[in-house]
Amino acid sequence: MVNFHHYLNYKMKEKYEVIISENFKKKFYKLSKPLQERVRKILDKLKYILCGEALKGDLQTFYSVHFENNKYRLIYQKEDHVIRILVLHVGRRKDDFYNKLKQELGLKN
Secondary structure (H helix, E strand, O other): OOOHHHHHHHHOOOOOEEEEOHHHHHHHOOOOHHHHHHHHHHHHHHOOOOOOEEOOHHHOOEEEEEEOOOOEEEEEEEEOOEEEEEEEEEOOHHHOHHHHHHHHHOOOO
8 A cells, every 4th residue: 555645745855956046036036026926936846846948049958937927937947956046037028038138148149
C-alpha cells in the first residue's frame, strides 16, 4: 500500500533554488501590491516546476512567464537546479519589450 502522505511530501520538495537579482528587486517593488503578489506566486511555482516558454535567438537560454493577460513578463534563466531571476519587464511586447530586455542583459539588438 502506498503511503499517500509520504507521496505528497515527496512531490512537494523544492526542486530548484530561485535566485533574484538586484535589478529584479528594484522593478518588483515598483509594481502594485496585487501584481507583487502575482509575481510571488510565480516565483513559488518556479521552485517546483519550470513554467513559461523558452525564448529564441539571442535569448534562447531564457524563459518567459506571461501573466495578467500577457501585459507582463517575468524572464528567468535555468542553470542545473538553480533558477536565476534576472529581470522583470513590465510592459507590452509591442512596446519594444524584447529589445529593452536585450539591452538590459548587455546583448546586441
